[in-house]
Amino acid sequence: MTANLDRCEIRSVDPEKVELAKKRLLDDEVYAGLAETFAALADSNRAKIIYSLIGQELCVCDIACVVGVSESAVSQHLRILRTLRLVKQRKEGRMMYYSLNDDHIQTLLGVCLEHVRHG
Amino acid sequence: MTANLDRCEIRSVDPEKVELAKKRLLDDEVYAGLAETFAALADSNRAKIIYSLIGQELCVCDIACVVGVSESAVSQHLRILRTLRLVKQRKEGRMMYYSLNDDHIQTLLGVCLEHVRHG
DNA sequence: TTAATATATGCGTATTTGTTAAAATGCCAC
DNA sequence: GTGGCATTTTAACAAATACGCATATATTAA
Numbered sequence: 443m444t445a446n447l448d449r450c451e452i453r454s455v456d457p458e459k460v461e462l463a464k465k466r467l468l469d470d471e472v473y474a475g476l477a478e479t480f481a482a483l484a485d486s487n488r489a490k491i492i493y494s495l496i497g498q499e500l501c502v503c504d505i506a507c508v509v510g511v512s513e514s515a516v517s518q519h520l521r522i523l524r525t526l527r528l529v530k531q532r533k534e535g536r537m538m539y540y541s542l543n544d545d546h547i548q549t550l551l552g553v554c555l556e557h558v559r560h561g
Numbered sequence: 562m563t564a565n566l567d568r569c570e571i572r573s574v575d576p577e578k579v580e581l582a583k584k585r586l587l588d589d590e591v592y593a594g595l596a597e598t599f600a601a602l603a604d605s606n607r608a609k610i611i612y613s614l615i616g617q618e619l620c621v622c623d624i625a626c627v628v629g630v631s632e633s634a635v636s637q638h639l640r641i642l643r644t645l646r647l648v649k650q651r652k653e654g655r656m657m658y659y660s661l662n663d664d665h666i667q668t669l670l671g672v673c674l675e676h677v678r679h680g
Numbered sequence: 681t682t683a684a685t686a687t688a689t690g691c692g693t694a695t696t697t698g699t700t701a702a703a704a705t706g707c708c709a710c
Numbered sequence: 711g712t713g714g715c716a717t718t719t720t721a722a723c724a725a726a727t728a729c730g731c732a733t734a735t736a737t738t739a740a
Binding site: 453454455456459460462463464466467468470472473474475476477478479480481483484485486487488489490493494498500501503504507508527537544546547549550551553554555556557558559 | 573574575578579581582583585586587589591592593594595596597598599600602603604605606607608609612613617619620622623626627646656663665666668669670672673674675676677678
């Protein structure tokens, strides 16, 4: 929307701040990536899945059991989390064990949990 | 889905782990809150808004200018972020200045950014 | 009145989760 | 090996709903 930009340059209250902020901006793909990752966490069941995986690995079947949804649904949730590298998998026989991919995830969940609980 | 639960108790591979994980589970509202908060971050423009607010406060007009969307759209995004206490506002005359509510937000964005960039 | 922001409403689109069924994959008995 | 069973994954489909934005109107302050 170039119209807005034009209008904005006129209307901006503090052009210096605006210029500075614009320079600091990252590539658009980065925000898209951030949004995509946050979106993967923006589901109750997926949040619950991740929470269940803190400190232990679980197979699909047991995750379904803990969270209380069908195995198919769990598998599809896990695919989303896997695609964004939030969880990793380990195959053992016909079982697939899932665990958190790294500490980022636990931190994200922990910080957000803190925010949700106490302002 | 009680049907799944029944089936699950039979099918669970490691009942002890499952029991343990179930006990550790939080109230459902917590996961809903987590999901809601993450959902607020799960939008490119909102992520960009938050990123713009790191280290400085900006008025609605300037945010619109930086991010490149209409002021109305920005205002609506800000309402979402405000509702979830991700940003706070300060009124000065007829201007409304927004800033990050606390360090949680910056941490969330920072950790997620790290994850998006390097695995 | 005008400026700055907020809210209401509507629209078109897109996305979402979950179910069912089928398909891979691996194990085991025989 | 073959057949059968268990575990997980994928595909296709449905319904619902959620989303972001624009337009217009309302609020609040100068």
